[in-house]
Amino acid sequence: MPPTRDPATATAVHPIDDPAIGDLAIDDPAIDGMADQSERLRALIRREIATAGGALAFDRFMELALYAPGLGYYAAGAAKLGPAGDFVTAPEISPLFGRCVASQCAEVLDALGGGDLLELGAGTGALAAEVLEALAIADSLPGRYLILEPSPDLAERQRLLIAARVPALAGRVHWVARPPADLRGLVFANEVLDAIPVHRFCVPPWDPAGPEAAPSIAAAVQEVLVCTDGDAFTEVLASPVSVGLAAGVAALELPAASLAAGLCSEINLRLGPWLAMLSEHLAAGMLLLIDYGYPRGEYYLPERRDGTLLCHHRHRAHADPYEYLGMQDITAHVDFSAVAAAGRAAGLRLAGYTTQANFLLGCGLDHHLHAATGDSPEALLDLAAGAKQLLLPAAMGERFQAIAFTRNLEARAAGWCGFAQRDLRERL
Numbered sequence: 001m002p003p004t005r006d007p008a009t010a011t012a013v014h015p016i017d018d019p020a021i022g023d024l025a026i027d028d029p030a031i032d033g034m035a036d037q038s039e040r041l042r043a044l045i046r047r048e049i050a051t052a053g054g055a056l057a058f059d060r061f062m063e064l065a066l067y068a069p070g071l072g073y074y075a076a077g078a079a080k081l082g083p084a085g086d087f088v089t090a091p092e093i094s095p096l097f098g099r100c101v102a103s104q105c106a107e108v109l110d111a112l113g114g115g116d117l118l119e120l121g122a123g124t125g126a127l128a129a130e131v132l133e134a135l136a137i138a139d140s141l142p143g144r145y146l147i148l149e150p151s152p153d154l155a156e157r158q159r160l161l162i163a164a165r166v167p168a169l170a171g172r173v174h175w176v177a178r179p180p181a182d183l184r185g186l187v188f189a190n191e192v193l194d195a196i197p198v199h200r201f202c203v204p205p206w207d208p209a210g211p212e213a214a215p216s217i218a219a220a221v222q223e224v225l226v227c228t229d230g231d232a233f234t235e236v237l238a239s240p241v242s243v244g245l246a247a248g249v250a251a252l253e254l255p256a257a258s259l260a261a262g263l264c265s266e267i268n269l270r271l272g273p274w275l276a277m278l279s280e281h282l283a284a285g286m287l288l289l290i291d292y293g294y295p296r297g298e299y300y301l302p303e304r305r306d307g308t309l310l311c312h313h314r315h316r317a318h319a320d321p322y323e324y325l326g327m328q329d330i331t332a333h334v335d336f337s338a339v340a341a342a343g344r345a346a347g348l349r350l351a352g353y354t355t356q357a358n359f360l361l362g363c364g365l366d367h368h369l370h371a372a373t374g375d376s377p378e379a380l381l382d383l384a385a386g387a388k389q390l391l392l393p394a395a396m397g398e399r400f401q402a403i404a405f406t407r408n409l410e411a412r413a414a415g416w417c418g419f420a421q422r423d424l425r426e427r428l
Helices: 035-051 056-069 095-112 128-136 151-166 245-253 254-262 271-281 336-345 356-362 365-370 377-391 391-399
Strands: 118-122 147-150 171-174 183-190 199-203 222-229 231-238 261-269 283-296 312-315 316-318 330-333 349-355 400-409
Touching: 035 056, 035 222, 056 199, 056 222, 056 330, 095 128, 095 283, 095 356, 095 365, 095 377, 118 128, 128 147, 128 151, 151 171, 199 245, 222 254, 245 261, 254 261, 271 283, 271 336, 283 336, 316 377, 336 349, 336 400, 349 356, 356 365, 356 377, 356 400, 365 377, 377 391
Parallel strands: 118 147, 118 183, 147 171, 183 283
Antiparallel strands: 199 222, 199 261, 222 231, 283 400, 312 316, 312 330, 349 400
C-alpha cells in the first residue's frame, strides 16, 4: 500500500517495514470467481462509512473485512488454510504440534479430575483430530471437545476432516455458538488473537523532554480512519473517534526512541472484553493462547515504527488491507504484555509465558518424535522437517509465543509442562 496522506495534516501513513518480516511482495493471482463477493463487501463497507459520516475506525473496517456475514474473509466460502488456501498454521505443518498440545491438555484434565476442551477457531480441524487421537492413546480423553467457530465454511470442513481422521471419536466433538457456562477444562486458541480487529494510531515525532510534550502524549495521538476515494478506500489521520484510544496509547508508555522518530502502530482495545468473556465462562481450568507477537518492550521499537499489520493471500504476505477484500486474511502481531495485563484484570492467574519452541519442547516434542520410530522413513523425514519449522527461531520457534492463565486450578509442583522448559514472564 503506498503512503496516503491526510490533506489536513499532511502526515503520511506508511506501509509495514519490519526486518523480522523481510521484503514482502504482493501477489496478483486469478480471483477464482470471488470478485462478486468482494465487490458486495466493498459496497457494504462504503455504506457503513457513509453512515458513520465519511470515516470509519480501522477496527470496524477490519471486523467487516473478516467477519461480515456471508461476505467477510472468515464468513464466506473458499479454502483459507493449507496449500489451496492463503496460509498454513502449525497443526497443518506437523502432527507433532497437536500431540504436544495434547500433553498440556492431559495435565490439566488430570489436575481437574476430568473435564472438557474448548478450541476457539479450529481452522481445518487438524488440531482437534490430532489432540483427540493423542489423548485417546494416553487414556485422557475429555468428556467433550467443543469448537467455537465463527466461519460456517470452516466448521463444515472441520466436521468432514474429524469424521475422516478419528471417526470413533467424532461423537465427542460439538460445535457451539458461545463458550458454555461453568466450563471445567482447557480453552485453547491457536492464531486467534492476531485476527481480533485492532485500532491503528499514529504519534508524530515527539520529544518527551521538550516543551511540546505538555500536557501529555494522549493529546498528540491521531487515529487512522478509513474513508472512500471514489470506489477505493484510503486512510486519513484525525483526532481519535474511538473511545479509550488516546488513553490506551498513553498507557503503553512508548519508548522515547520510537516517539522521537514518530510511530504508527496498532493497539487491541477489544482484548480486555474478549478475555473477560472467556474468564466469566471458565469455572476452573486453563486458558492457553499461542500466536505470533512480542512482549511490549519489543512491539513498539523504532524498527517497527510503521506497525505490524500484515495480510495473507495465496501464500504471499503484503501490507495492503484494501486489496483482495474478503479474499485475504488481515492480522496484527500480538502485544503479549497487553494479553497478560488483560488476563489478570479479568481475574485469571498468569500460569506461564514462553516461546513456541520452549512450549513444545516442554510438552515432550522430542518424546513424540522418537515415539514415531515405527513409521516409514518418509514419514519420519516429514516429521523431522515439520519439527524444524515448529522449533527453529527463524521459522516459528521464537516468532510465536505461548501464554497461559488458570482459574481455580492449583499450580503443579513441577510447573505446567508447556512452561517448564523456560518461563519468560519476566519479559512481559
